[in-house]
Amino acid sequence: MTALARETTGGMLLRRLRSPAAWRETVDIFAVLTAASLPWSTSLAGIFNALMLLCMVPFLDVRAFLQSLKRPICAAPIALVLLALVGTLWSDASWGARFYAVNPTIKLLVLPVLLYHFERSPRGRWIFIAFLVSCALLSVMSWLVAFYPNLALKTDPAERGIFVKNYIDQSQEFALCAVALAYPIVMLLREKRYWFAGLLTALALSFFVNMTFVVVSRTALVTVPIMFGVFALLHLKWRSIALISATLLVAAILAWQASPYLRHTAERFSDDYTRYMEKGEPTSAGLRLEFWRKSLGFFAEAPIKGHGTGSTRGLFERVATPAGQYQASAEVIGNPHNQTLNVAVQWGVIGIAVLYAIWILHLRLFRGDGLANWTGLLVVVQNVFTSLFNSHLFDFHEGWMYVIGVGVAGGMVIRGQQAEAKTGEAGS
Structure with a gap:
């Protein structure tokens, strides 16, 4: 009986190893694990992603895959990676710095x-559900850490309510989840499925409450209204927009009055700007203005092809004031905290054209x-606007949010389009 059971188990395992459907399901599982682990661990996300790619190999239709790479939505990200590699040839940086600067672009090949x-x-x-549930659990942990700081794995006392990673990454996740839920909530209300709509509304509000009373990045404060505006214009009537806008305005006023932390975060905008302009202090906002001013100068020096991959830090070192001074002008950095300028300094107008082609093509994909269209569109919109203040396409966490979000949602959209085309052909 035991031998028979072993033979049966071995036969089942062998059939599974030979089954493309089984391998495809395994890839899906690793994709779920990648999305679920991303809010918690960069290492786990990297491991699961590598396993996901490895499991694609046994059943990959090479001809079909290569054919798919010819589509502009695939070719544009690949072009940026190739530009980063070619850009090493005219950079003055050390070869180590050049290849280190290529690394942030490599994730785009997974898209x-x-x-x-x-x-x-x-x-x-x-994948979307896994990411949402994972962020919801992280939100609960954020509240626990806010009240019991000793539970945090982070050691920075300034980052209140952060269990892992940092407040910028956490704010990006919570903002994306909260706004993304707006679409299914509205659809459920139209279908009169009030209980489920109420549950998702409570979940969305929990993310906003966390950002109001625990921790939020200023980038999220700027981009959340923009994302809501995109949703309203696409999916609501003008009467509904006016009613919801009034409700959100009242909620924002109440949150402003109830949360000293939110007021402090917003008021730092003007304070940081004043201290930088009057004293040259390296405040958060001041440093960004300094980085942007200098980066525009670097871009003007080599506007067509830029200074080459990995050149940014050397350029900032060249124009920095003496390091002993407590001045924003003394700071040296390899990332100007703006995606367009990051690309422009290294690869000039050519790089900007490729970068904007990626965003435009992916926006058009989710029309x-x-x-799936809403989620993909929101991921792109969030990345575009947060990249005004950070290099989020190249940053590990936000970059992977873009790659996974656009990759999964885009695949779903194309799948749906193909199904509609087949239905149309069958009907005719």
Whole structure:
């Protein structure tokens, strides 16, 4: 009986190893684990992502995959990686610095792979649900850490309510989840499924309450209204927009009055700017203005092809004031905290054209209706506007949010378009 059971188990395992469907399901599982681990651990996300890519190999249709790479939505991210590699040839930085600067672009190569896979997999929603649930659990942990700081794995006392990573990453996650839930909530209300809509509304509000009373980045404060505005213009009537806008305005006023932390975060904008302009102090806002001013100068020196991959830090070192001075002008950095300027300094107008082509092509991909279109559109919009204040396409966490979000949602959209085309052909 035992031998028979072993033979049966071995046969099942062998059939599974030979089954493309089984491998595809395994890829989906690792994609779910990647999305679920991203809010908590960069290492785990990297491991699961590598396993996901490895499991694609046994059943990959090489011809179909190579054919898919010809699509502009896939070719543009690949072009930016190739530009980063070619840009090493005219950079004055050390070769170590050049290849280190290539590394942030490599994740973009995973985007065409995800588009290809989820064009064929019916489990794209699993990834969104996994990320949402993971962020909800992180929100609970954030509240616990706010009241019991000793529970935090972070040692920075300034980052209140942060269990892992940092407040910028956490704010990006919570803002994306909260605004993304607006679409299913509205759809559920139209279908008169009030209980489920109420549950998702409570979940969305929990993210906003955390950002109001625990911790939030100033980038999120700026971009959340923009994301809501995009949703309102696409999915609501003008009467509903006016009513919801009034409600949100009242809620914002109440949150402002109830949360000293929120007022302090917002008031730091003007305070940081004043201290930088009057005294040259390296405040958060002041440093960004300093980085942007100098980066524009570097771009003007080499506007067509830039200074080459990895050149940014050396350029800042060249124009920095003496290090002993407590001045913003003394700071040296390899990232100007603006995605466009980050690309412009290294690869000039050529790089800017490729970067904007990526964003525009991906925005156009999500022009339709449906959850996948809305989620993908929101991921791109968030990345575009937060990249005004950070290099979020190249940053590890936000960059992977973009790659996974656009890759999965884009694959789902293409899959839906193909299904509609087949239905249309069958009907005719």
